[in-house]
Amino acid sequence: MNIQEVLSNKVKEAIFAVFKVELPTVEFQPTRKDFEGDITIVVFPMLRYVKGNPERIGEQIGDYLKQHVAAVSAFNVVKGFLNIVISDAYYLEFFNAIKDTKNFGYVTNTSDDAIMVEYSSPNTNKPLHLGHIRNNLLGYSVAEIVKASGKKVYKTQIINDRxxxxxxxxxxxxxxxxxxxxxxxxxxxxxxxxxxxxxxxxxxxxxxxxxxxxxxxxxxxxxxxxxxxxxxxxxxxxxxxxxxxxxxxxxxxxxxxxxxxxxxxxxGVDFDQLYFESDTYLLGKDVVADGLKKGVFYKKEDGSVWIDLTDEGLDEKIVLRSDGTAVYMTQDIGTAIQRVKDYPDVMGMVYTVGNEQDYHFKVLFLILKKLGYSWAGQLHHLSYGMVDLPSGKMKSREGTVVDADDLMEDMTQTAATISQELGKLEDYSDDEKQALYRMIGLGALKYFILKVDPKKRILFNPEESVDFQGNTGPFIQYTYARIQSILRKAEELDLQVFADKGGLLAGLHPKEKELIKQIQLFPETIQLAAENYSPALIANYTYDLVKEFNSFYQQVSILGEANEHKKLLRVQLSKKVGEVIKSAFLLLGIQVPERM
Structure with a gap:
């Protein structure tokens, strides 16, 4: 149970003890930088259930928490905001518990139920382009995040080959x-x-x-x-x-x-199962026949079969032409059902498809619900916006698309140019340089696309994405490489591991505390990203972690610290930050370099 859950339960206890009222929820927010505290409880929403002065209510809750929660060392009330100070001992205890944990934040799958994530699904009449890159990166990353959240995942695509x-x-x-x-x-x-x-x-x-x-x-x-x-x-x-x-x-x-x-x-993407439209385009006809018998569909005079969704705010939709041929909706119905037949443990599906198909998926999911499939309530359209370039839109028929292979090569070359200008690779072999340029270039491309909320349209600027400063992949990769350098130097110093039974240190530096707090958010961020099918939450969490680490790096001495206990803690803290960066970037399909 994390500290927020502990505090939530104790706040409810406090309200019941003082006011004999059951509080349904407790609202938290981060403490503002200009106030002392680690987490803030918002008192104002409680006034619907408890009558009184918000500052006085805050004081009463604070007193109760200080008496009943060992981790609460102090509190202060500013108007209707109760700012809670969590003890250094709590954060040290947390850090000591997770510092040697492999795959921290990932949850082991405990359920037999699976989710199927569909992405890519190209036409076989042209190469993959920049739009496909966003689709593939989103689908792959969502699959990895959902897997890390504790669910079984199948990655699939349907290839439009006819x-x-x-x-x-x-x-x-x-x-x-x-x-x-x-x-x-x-x-x-x-x-x-x-x-x-x-x-x-x-x-x-x-x-x-x-x-x-x-x-x-x-x-x-x-x-x-x-x-x-x-x-x-x-x-x-x-x-x-x-x-x-x-x-x-x-x-x-x-x-x-x-x-x-x-x-x-x-x-760097893969699939567990491929479906081909040439195999699936006739699927769904038998389902339509069955749906006619059940009254889900109806037949018009010309013999075509439709469904009326006007009561749900949509319109009438054809599912079979008058000549008996299927439409795309028919085969999508049949393919969804076929996938569950192929994988009986699938209890939900995620379709990674551009937002121009929003209406199609609303109709598809509603039809499957009306047909009575229990898993139909667990279908999700991962809708995403288009990717534009500074030069404008792409057009496949006119040959003006941005080819995926060319773009990846261009990103590698851009990374090479910028890295050479920085001049830090003198001791690298040519092969090592090329591998690093590719890692930086692809990391820049993937991060630039995945840090944006999927629903938003993107204007992709290759040079901007390879900047070594700001919210970019290379900036985060560089910080990871800096941490590895610290660890190599620490190894040379042969730091001894101290077993301090008193909690390692009497107190934490504020920057150490902030860094541990940021690490603590990683498991919660994975769960939130999985629930929202949003790699952007992982990307921006990682950037926040890296910013916090760089602030820590600039304001405290790590290997130059005289106190051996503090030095060890800071090295261990740096190591764990590096591990979390690597884990987070793996969820985005991005590699991190040991040196840069």
Missing amino acids: GIHICKSMLAWQKYGNGETPQSTGLKGDKLVGKYYVAFDKTYKAEVAAMVAKGIAKEVAEKEAPMLLEAQEMLRKWEAGDDAVVALWKMMNSWVYTGFEETYKNL
Whole structure:
């Protein structure tokens, strides 16, 4: 039980003892810097249950806490705020209990229930781009955070490997590719296929323009351009199982999968299970038939099947076309059900998908609830905003996307340039330098994206993200490396471990106390981040911890401290801060360097 829980229980006891009233909740907040105290109890909300002067009530609660809670050493009341001073002994006891704890803050899984986190889910007609990077980083990090909070997690994606967009790349390659392959061109497979997606669009637009020049209405031209009609015919052949089209589809998709695997490896994300839309696009039809019998869906005169969600503030949604073909909603219903069949321990799912699909997921989750699936109440859409660059929006068809591989390479080069300017790597080999540049560059990219609340849109500036000052990945990595340097020097000094039965020290330096308080927040932050599916909470906690450590580093002597007990504590404290930084950054998929 943490100190806040202890205080909450004792405040309720105090109110009942003095006023014979049961207080439902107690509100806490951090103590303001200009007041003495470690935690503040807000008295004003209690006035709904207790009549009296807030300052007087605060004094009475403070007196009770000082008598009944050993950790409370003093208190003061400022208007309706009760500021509690927690004893140094409490913080030392806490620190001594966790200083040798491995994976501090992580909770061991104690439940058979699992959560499935879906992310990435790309189309196989182009490489991964900057938008995919945000998606992958968010999904992977959320999965790791939920796992650290004590739950079993499966990471998955559904690869969109069928449809008209895939046929566009296939058709353009067939027309203009002259049999080229990733091997013959030296291009990654996903980039080669993406090249032909762009080629299709150029031809298609030229055809539309030529038709419009002949007097054909633009709307008609866009539907009847020969290139589009050929792609549609190719899709029909694929759906009919045409051997030649299916063989071409398999070959080009295999190129893309190989390219994707390389990108995922470089980005540091992985998956436990892959689903393919070519396997799932027919799922859900039987569920619709069952839902019709139960009255969840209804059929219109043309034979199409719908659901009426107007009572829930939404609209009517089609789930089956009049010709019996499925829509995306149908297959999403079927895929969700299939996943629970495949993994019976899954009791909830997280879908990492951009905010343009907010409405789709509201409808999907509501339909699954109406169909009676118990796990439908545990579905979450991890909705996130777009990523923009200073140069503006990206457009896949026009070939103006920011390629994920190129961006990662650019980040490595940016890190190299800035690191070389700082001039601290003289004793590094070329291989060590390259590994460090990559670690810094990717750390900068990941941290810049993950420190922002997922719902917010991001303007990504590569150079700003690689700054070694401020709320950036490299700043935190540099602090971790500084701590490792301190530990190496401490090892050289051969510091002896003192077993001080009196609690190690009579008193803490204020900066030591603040640092322990910040470490103490880590387990709570993991739980909060898991509940909110927000890596930003972990990222910004880590920055706060690093700021606190740097303040500690600047204001107290560590290895130069004459008192051996104090010196040892400060080294141990530095070590634990380093461990927490590393653990927190692992949850974000970021590595930390031993030297910088």
